[in-house]
Amino acid sequence: MRKFAFLAMLGATVCVANADSLKSTVEAMNKKVNAAIVKLDVKAFVAATKPYCTKDFKHTEYGRSTGYDEMVATMKTGLASIKKMKSSTTVVKKVEEKGGKGTVWTVHRSEGTMMGPDKKAHKFTMDGESTSTYVKEGKVWKVSSMTWTKSDMKMDGKTFDPSKMGGG
Numbered sequence: 001m002r003k004f005a006f007l008a009m010l011g012a013t014v015c016v017a018n019a020d021s022l023k024s025t026v027e028a029m030n031k032k033v034n035a036a037i038v039k040l041d042v043k044a045f046v047a048a049t050k051p052y053c054t055k056d057f058k059h060t061e062y063g064r065s066t067g068y069d070e071m072v073a074t075m076k077t078g079l080a081s082i083k084k085m086k087s088s089t090t091v092v093k094k095v096e097e098k099g100g101k102g103t104v105w106t107v108h109r110s111e112g113t114m115m116g117p118d119k120k121a122h123k124f125t126m127d128g129e130s131t132s133t134y135v136k137e138g139k140v141w142k143v144s145s146m147t148w149t150k151s152d153m154k155m156d157g158k159t160f161d162p163s164k165m166g167g168g
Contacts, residue, residue: 022102022134023095025141030090030106037088037110042076052142054135060147078162083121085112093129100136105129116155127152 029048036044050068059071066074087110094105110126128151134141153162 021095022097022104022141023092026092026095026104026106030092034088034090038085040079040082040085042072042079045075046072052140054137054142054144057143058145060145061151062148081115083113083115085110087111102134102136102141104132104134106132114155122155123157125154 029052032048033045036042036048053068057068058065059068060066089109091107092104093107096103106129108126108128108130110124112124113121114124116122129149130146131149132143132146135144136142153160
């Protein structure tokens, strides 16, 4: 199933660098990722995340799993329909950290303007939740998997399926 750019971008917001705790690390990285999303800047997103994903990173959305590079490629395709990203926020809901392993539950929200199938601008929102697993490689937390557990996308207030729009 083809997915939308900003979902893929948000999906990798959990790719993080070294910090005192997993939670503080995730929150610091989320700031960088959200800024990249608002600017629709895929290069900034990749620079902020790729070094902090495991080599076997797995992104799962709508029951389909991909690796990091495919997730980013899907994101680039989906960005073609985004006119302007008004906001992107993430809230860490829960963190479990034990030794060199951790799990993070995150709530995501994006708002903006996108091109619809009618080639006109429409207001969209995306609300979602994800669960990510981490491993510590040396002193660096790296995400090994990220799974979307909830995803609700709306165009002009009505739920829609982005896979039917030709995105990602």
